[in-house]
Amino acid sequence: MAQNESIQALTEQEYKHGWVTHIDADQVPAGLSEDVVRLISGKKNEPEWLLQWRLRAYRHWLTMKEPTWQKPHYPKIDYQSVIYYSAPKPKKELSSLDEVDPELLATFEKLGISLDEQKRLSGVATNVAVDVVFDSVSVKTTFQEELKKAGIIFCSFSEAVHNHPELVKKYLGTVVPFTDNFFATLNSAVFSDGSFCYIPKGVRCPMELSTYFRINSAGTGQFERTLLIADEGSHVSYLEGCTAPSRDENQLHAAVVELVALKGSTIKYSTVQNWYPGDKDGKGGVYNFVTKRGMAEQDAKLSWTQVETGSAITWKYPSCILKGDNSVGEFYSVAMTRDYQQADTGTKMIHIGRNTKSTIISKGISAGHGDQTYRGQVKILKSATGARNFSACDSLLLGDKCGAHTVPYIESNNAGAVIEHEASTSKISDEQIFFLRQRGLSEEDAVNLIVNGFCKDVLSELPMEFAVEAQKLLGLKLEGAVG
């Protein structure tokens, strides 16, 4: 049937960000040991307390076992063959954008990310401050000056360690402790860079903050760490994007994101993840094993939005610990798997405070041999009187070789809590496609329209600029894909 061919064509669209930048890199030798941890810490001139924190994490990691409960399967990772630190060699100390390696500038221009503030300012788009992480280090953070006026700190993690040690020391590991899980612990030992952000009391951040991650070098793992603190009554919207070159080997990305939402604050965290997914036979691609968690104090709100289209394996559960009374947690997710991609993603909503509320909207799209699991936990503690949760998890299947699974855990210890979960799985409807074609749309456009409609509740949560980008991305991913 023509429809199947069309789905096939859509799902076979090539990855657009698969090229490599040729740039000198400063790397540590492959492998992991206390010496490597010390070397990384040394390269970054870190204070002793941070080195000790890393070492404790490393020693703890040695006692841990790699988890096996997840649905995705992958060959055993040899942790001794990974390069834990790789940084583009700076030509000299940077003082302005003019001095950033033109290769790097070109790289990010090619990815559609301008590091030139003037350019951004003159464009029609709203301003977005960008921190750019290339392999292991942050290469440039834009709009820092402007943000500074509002008292906002937005910089690379390494800079924060030097310039704001009291904040880093106070909050690092408070949401995701270094003992948390195998990959978070590994990250705690070897994390190289990432973004840091602090919004002072009562400040509404005047622009979108964003971090753009790019893995470039071969054989490297990427272990970035993001720490975002919204002080009382503040408000921030943050987004991250990710790409990587096409390589036949699998690359490990084990990041940690910690969000601290103090009393009455709001953090909106959006991700458009488009790491290299591997080729159409499932060769290569990024293993995206990420720990993301936020802690909400009284009246605070945490909102996760994610569009997951890349990676060979995605394995992440952006979570909310709703600790304070009346705090709110949200999770909006679109995940798309095709070819041989696997995704096991979802969220945890831990209700501790009274009258805490959470909403989960998850949309999964599977095509080709793609396999997808929504795994979520809604846990209502005894203290969480008046807690509410609503979850809706829908899956759309394109083709008969893909899989879609829904595994929600609902645990209620409080009679006064109200929990509702619903989920459905269906194939894209032939009648819808026929209807749209009868109205003159090509089959691909029809599929695209239906898929975008299916994802609308999530896409509409993204900041405007990203929503358009995400929609295009889904379209590209679908190019040629409905059954």
Next chain:
Amino acid sequence: MTQPLLEISNLHVAINGTEILHGINLTVNAGEVHAIMGTNGSGKSTLTKVIAGHPDYVVTSGDIKLRGVSILEQEPEDRARAGVFLAFQYPVEVPGVSNMYFLRTALNAHRKHRGQPELSGAEFLALVKEKARLVDIDAGLLNRSVNEGFSGGEKKRNEILQCACWNRHWRSWMKPTAAWTSMP
């Protein structure tokens, strides 16, 4: 004599291996209105769907010609762009896609096919407003998802609105009902 608009000759159609239409002949000239009547299950719906190119039905023999050209090998969207409009008995819902967006996407597909430029946002809005008044459809329905939560009557009006928007040459109706009386 001018060429007939639609010419169906000796049309045999099967679904899942069962023959449903056993040799239909029908000629429709420009400007004519035809009503096809028959008992339940006689194949009226089947005939209209086959003309529109529904993938479930297999034409085992015979032909359908639109302005002298066989359309049997054409995709449903090509037939639609050539002017075949099938009003659905049960119009399909498309959740998450606003009616307005859908109308515009489809209209531009038709215009592109005719070699016309796409309509600007303002031009499109003007057109839709005019047509919506013509078919007496509630403007609120334009911003809702296609047919989602529409009443039966609203769905039918919405079908006419679409038809009116891309200015068809020819149409085939399924199940004429009172709703059709509001046709221009």
Next chain:
Amino acid sequence: MDPSVRPRYAPRDAYKLEMTQTTQHPFAALLAHAPALPTIRDEDWRFSPLRAITAQPWAAPKVAATSLDAPDLGGPRLVFLSGKLDESLSRLKALPAGLTLVRDLPARRLSESDRPFGALNDSLARDGFVLRVARDARIGQPVQIVYAGSDGASFARVSIELEQGAELALHEHFCGTGRHFLGSITEAVIGANASLHIARVIADSSQAVHVGEFCARLGRDARLVLDSIALQAEFARSELRIELDGEGASCELRGLALARANSLFDHQIHVDHAKPHTTSRQLFRNVLDDNSRGVFSGRVIVRPGASGTDATQQNNNLLLSDNARVDTKPMLEIYTDEVKCSHGATSGQLDANAVFFLRSRGLDEATARHLLTFAFANEIIEHIAVPGVQQWLSTRMGERFHGLAE
């Protein structure tokens, strides 16, 4: 031996060995050897700690006459007292045409070999039966199997075979007095076009501990309607494993657990859509009072190629007390695209508006709450298709909810 490569559940021979070395009841001896039993680290047992079982010094059962707290449906009847068939209480004569009963300990065919309690049952069951319904025979009278325990640990096994086109209604009833353990396994092979209606009722002493497994395999166009009702026990886990192994096969599974005091009721459902055009419906409800716990885990698998599958799964929980707890895990695992699958789960209290409405019509608050709770539970009970069982349950529930039954 490296502990990580030790088999998760010891093989049958290991149990035999333990039995010969001990003067205790073999079950107690086995329990002492933890590897044989799951813990809450096993995903399937995550919410059901086995303290209720492992903390006991189980004795060998004394086979004593027990008053049977069960309805008498008047038809053929098998009564197991502490795992042994009691002929005086059973009715095995003058069976309807087409029904045969054979006293036998059938080998497990459907229950997976590595199920921990299955392995225990292999070693320790002393008695069992095979029920067979001949081709196209429709057994008019419901057949009843009563499992009664008084003390100690016992096991039983029943195998049901419905040949092509056969029909049977069955009532499995679990009752008893005092503290006792029962491990039961019931297997049903349901042939093409055959139909089995089964009601499983646990109305035991408040100290009873149950782990029961019901496995069924359905052939082409076969049908299973199963109701699993837990009224009383300290710990009752019902594992229902249904394999839709023929095109057009369908099952309807319903369950209700009315838990109070410290009891834990666990329903583990596993529905496997192995063939195209199969249908499953699940509706399970928990009503949880006092310190009780309810567990629901429902897994629906749609195999590659099982196109046209239609599956729904609903789990609703009503928490009546601040100390009650529910853990629910409805799962869909889907490997083909031509499917229609959905599930839903809810947890909460009685609808405050409904309570208010009834009070505004003159009912006192307690009565209003009882009435609404009864109604919530009754939506399961009212569908029970085994004659006589529904009436009995309705009366029981009425007593529980202060004389509200008609």
